[in-house]
Amino acid sequence: MPRTSQTPHPDRQTASRVLIAWCPDWPVLAVGADLDAPAAVLDGAGSRAAVAACSPAARAAGVRRGQRVREAQRLCPELAVLPRDEQAEARVFEPVMAAAEEVAAAVEMVRPGLIALPARGPARYHGGEPVLAALLRDRIADVAAPSGSPIGCGVGIADGMFAAGLAARRPGDTPLVVPPGGSPAFLEPYPVAVLERPELAGLLQRLGVHTLGAFAALPAGDVANRFGADGTLAHRLARGLDPRPPAPRRPAEDLAVEHAFDPPAERDEPVVFVAKSLADRLHAVLGGAGLSCVRLHVQAITAGGRECGRTWRHGDAAGGSLSSLAVAERVRWQLDGWRTREAPAGQGTDHGADQDADPVVLLRLVPDQLVVDAGAQQALWGREQVPDRVARAAEHVQALLGHAGVVRLEPVGGRDPAERVETVPWGDLPVLIQGTSIQGTSVQGASARGRAAARDPRAPWPGAVPPPAPPLVPDEPAAAELRDASGALLSVTGRSRLSGVPATLAVGGERLAVTGWAGPWPFDERSWSRQGGRRRARVQCATGDGRAWLLAVEGGAWRVEGVYQ
Amino acid sequence: MRSALAGGSDGAGPDRTAADAPDPRPRDSSVPVLDVLGELLPEGLRRGEAVSVLSRGGAVDYLALSLLAGALHAGLWCAAVGVAGLGGLAVAELLGAGADRAEGLSRLLIVPDPAARWAEVASALADGVDLLLVHPPAHVDAQIARRVDARLRQGRASGTRHSAAMAVLGAWPTARLTLRTARTVWVGLDGVGPTAGTGHLAGGRATVLAEARGAGRPRTARLWLPSATGAAAALTELPATARDADAPAPGTPRRLTAVA
Numbered sequence: 057m058p059r060t061s062q063t064p065h066p067d068r069q070t071a072s073r074v075l076i077a078w079c080p081d082w083p084v085l086a087v088g089a090d091l092d093a094p095a096a097v098l099d100g101a102g103s104r105a106a107v108a109a110c111s112p113a114a115r116a117a118g119v120r121r122g123q124r125v126r127e128a129q130r131l132c133p134e135l136a137v138l139p140r141d142e143q144a145e146a147r148v149f150e151p152v153m154a155a156a157e158e159v160a161a162a163v164e165m166v167r168p169g170l171i172a173l174p175a176r177g178p179a180r181y182h183g184g185e186p187v188l189a190a191l192l193r194d195r196i197a198d199v200a201a202p203s204g205s206p207i208g209c210g211v212g213i214a215d216g217m218f219a220a221g222l223a224a225r226r227p228g229d230t231p232l233v234v235p236p237g238g239s240p241a242f243l244e245p246y247p248v249a250v251l252e253r254p255e256l257a258g259l260l261q262r263l264g265v266h267t268l269g270a271f272a273a274l275p276a277g278d279v280a281n282r283f284g285a286d287g288t289l290a291h292r293l294a295r296g297l298d299p300r301p302p303a304p305r306r307p308a309e310d311l312a313v314e315h316a317f318d319p320p321a322e323r324d325e326p327v328v329f330v331a332k333s334l335a336d337r338l339h340a341v342l343g344g345a346g347l348s349c350v351r352l353h354v355q356a357i358t359a360g361g362r363e364c365g366r367t368w369r370h371g372d373a374a375g376g377s378l379s380s381l382a383v384a385e386r387v388r389w390q391l392d393g394w395r396t397r398e399a400p401a402g403q404g405t406d407h408g409a410d411q412d413a414d415p416v417v418l419l420r421l422v423p424d425q426l427v428v429d430a431g432a433q434q435a436l437w438g439r440e441q442v443p444d445r446v447a448r449a450a451e452h453v454q455a456l457l458g459h460a461g462v463v464r465l466e467p468v469g470g471r472d473p474a475e476r477v478e479t480v481p482w483g484d485l486p487v488l489i490q491g492t493s494i495q496g497t498s499v500q501g502a503s504a505r506g507r508a509a510a511r512d513p514r515a516p517w518p519g520a521v522p523p524p525a526p527p528l529v530p531d532e533p534a535a536a537e538l539r540d541a542s543g544a545l546l547s548v549t550g551r552s553r554l555s556g557v558p559a560t561l562a563v564g565g566e567r568l569a570v571t572g573w574a575g576p577w578p579f580d581e582r583s584w585s586r587q588g589g590r591r592r593a594r595v596q597c598a599t600g601d602g603r604a605w606l607l608a609v610e611g612g613a614w615r616v617e618g619v620y621q
Numbered sequence: 622m623r624s625a626l627a628g629g630s631d632g633a634g635p636d637r638t639a640a641d642a643p644d645p646r647p648r649d650s651s652v653p654v655l656d657v658l659g660e661l662l663p664e665g666l667r668r669g670e671a672v673s674v675l676s677r678g679g680a681v682d683y684l685a686l687s688l689l690a691g692a693l694h695a696g697l698w699c700a701a702v703g704v705a706g707l708g709g710l711a712v713a714e715l716l717g718a719g720a721d722r723a724e725g726l727s728r729l730l731i732v733p734d735p736a737a738r739w740a741e742v743a744s745a746l747a748d749g750v751d752l753l754l755v756h757p758p759a760h761v762d763a764q765i766a767r768r769v770d771a772r773l774r775q776g777r778a779s780g781t782r783h784s785a786a787m788a789v790l791g792a793w794p795t796a797r798l799t800l801r802t803a804r805t806v807w808v809g810l811d812g813v814g815p816t817a818g819t820g821h822l823a824g825g826r827a828t829v830l831a832e833a834r835g836a837g838r839p840r841t842a843r844l845w846l847p848s849a850t851g852a853a854a855a856l857t858e859l860p861a862t863a864r865d866a867d868a869p870a871p872g873t874p875r876r877l878t879a880v881a
Contacts, residue, residue, distance in 0.1 A: 452748075457734075461732060525711040525851055530705075
């Protein structure tokens with residue numbers, strides 16, 4: 057490591073001792089899959105779904121992270137495919153966190169499945185780093201996974217998060233402890249791909265730099281010139297340093313923000329709602345001081361005097377901070393997990409009456425490990441055009457009714473009046489924009505999205521109902537009966553004619569006289585498909601009470617598709 | 622009030638109430654309505670107040686949607702709370718054609734099923750949007766109505782906060798103004814004899830009534846609601862709509878008369 061000597065403060069460049077505990081394949085474990093059978097957890101939707109994690113059995117068959125689902129199923133036909141459930145990941149991880157907190161204070165959850173903690177203090181307390189590592193591993197192994205098997209985890213201790221993470225991932229039965237100052241040597245043989253920057257790794261390999269050791273040997277200044285800020289971060293990692301320069305001391309003033317609930321919040325939704333505005337305030341306070349924090353401590357105190365605290369990494373390891381929405385999400389996870397832990401055996405995670413027992417009275421966000429803000433962008437897609445007051449009101453309602461409680465309309469192509477407008481929950485991407493979607497983890501949602509993507513409103517839709525469109529489109533098409541003067545129920549013949557002249561319309565218990573009518577217009581949808589194909593006919597009619605109706609007949613049954621009034 | 626609106630990046634759009642009637646108050650103190658309803662509601666919908674839209678069975682009709690369309694067309698934000706079966710396509714058609722349509726539609730927030738929390742939701746949205754369309758349950762508790770009213774007025778009284786107008790589907794205790802569609806004559810379904818069953822619904826001539834509390838005769842307006850394109854139009858635009866009624870627009874499903 058010849059280059060560290062040229063820095064003015066070599067001692068400030070060494071990273072602190074960090075212990076990392078890594079539970080492999082956590083997303084798979086969390087959804088309750090058996091690790092011995094081939095299983096994979098998917099991220100994304102539809103044909104774009106990619107493997108987020110897989111069981112060892114699946115990995116042995118060649119399934120890898122980031123693979124398309126089709127490719128994975130080709131390699132391993134018996135692969136069980138499950139949608140990802142991030143909330144369950146956080147919830148199921150809660151007992152593991154609790155076990156770790158019995159061993160050491162200041163445990164930090166990098167993400168569900170990955171724990172980091174400063175090793176120096178606990179190691180001294182427990183009598184050495186190897187002892188600490190073994191103890192933590194045993195404690196975590198005692199916690200049972202959802203499938204009932206013990207949780208295996210890798211533990212590693214090294215200088216800095218990066219090296220410790222690699223040490224934890226090192227296969228082997230005993231925890232790996234990299235001696236102080238040994239991180240650069242430990243990192244040296246690893247390929248550059250472990251930096252998890254595919255573009256940079258590819259470039260480095262083409263330049264003939266294959267290992268972290270070779271990359272670390274490059275002069276820091278040249279790396280900064282050639283690869284920019286991100287390359288500099290990667291270079292620091294490769295040299296066994298922390299990605300950020302060491303944090304300055306915490307300033308004297310208290311930057312924590314808190315909100316006292318009066319009356320106490322009996323449900324979690326208001327707490328999560330407040331968490332969002334608190335996060336905004338925290339960002340404002342930190343922004344005013346020109347700082348950003350690496351970690352965020354979320355603390356909730358209940359009326360019963362109990363406290364639920366958890367430290368979350370504020371953004372990814374390489375910089376960037378959490379949006380206020382993401383902070384609120386973490387508060388929700390934390391409360392979910394905590395409630396589950398407090399009310400074990402069967403009570404589950406439903407937001408039911410069992411929460412009323414101990415309402416939250418105080419929520420506090422404490423920024424931890426402050427660093428000078430180097431600038432990060434915080435923007436959420438499509439939010440620029442929305443005035444603040446509207447966004448606030450909509451999010452308030454979402455906090456009351458849930459994510460799908462507020463929707464926006466989007467015109468799409470189609471033939472039915474009901475089909476030609478799609479509802480999109482507030483904050484989600486429009487249906488017609490393909491590609492990355494925020495939601496869409498469920499398989500159903502994925503297929504609906506896939507169908508919607510093909511529904512271009514500008515495409516011709518022969519057979520669409522002509523304007524004007526009905527103002528009332530029943531959510532559940534109501535049953536109706538269209539009869540002729542003799543009282544016989546009308547049907548549509550094979551030659552697309554009505555079997556009689558409409559005279560009365562019975563709907564919702566009312567019997568209305570038909571004053572005018574038009575149709576029938578038959579339309580076959582997807583006549584080539586066995587499942588999706590439908591053969592229907594539509595009729596418009598006006599009735600004596602001043603309303604007009606859009607009726608559809610399918611299989612002899614009449615339904616109200618729209619009311620003009 | 623003006624400063625509160627100016628905070629939004631796309632605050633009040635073109636305001637047509639000022640042209641229709643001289644108004645001593647700030648121009649953006651009311652929510653504009655569609656041009657064709659200008660005679661009926663010369664000063665638009667007043668912010669901080671509720672108007673009642675009486676429709677058959679409290680179900681949403683063209684009149685209620687045209688109020689939303691007026692505000693959306695002016696670049697304002699709207700919300701519909703608990704309005705079952707709201708025909709989004711009808712709103713889109715009332716907005717007219719072109720880019721305006723999708724953009725206007727995206728400014729409409731819909732809370733499809735607030736259930737028992739409708740008052741809470743309406744109050745929360747009153748702080749954000751400019752016009753609320755609310756469908757309360759059959760019997761509105763007087764106390765809850767007062768609370769929602771107070772929330773609406775709150776912004777107006779303090780003068781600095783945002784304030785919304787509210788249209789209620791059904792009766793509302795404090796509504797100063799009641800709107801309803803007296804009758805609609807449907808055009809396009811009136812074939813008799815051999816032409817019976819031909820054509821398609823091509824619009825409706827509606828008579829709309831605005832009844833102010835304590836003010837004698839209700840004001841009436843006759844207009845195409847909807848016209849053949851689904852928009853609202855003055856009755857004087859008869860030639861265009863009449864022609865459309867006779868000759869269906871391209872893409873219209875025609876009646877299948879004979880199959881050889």
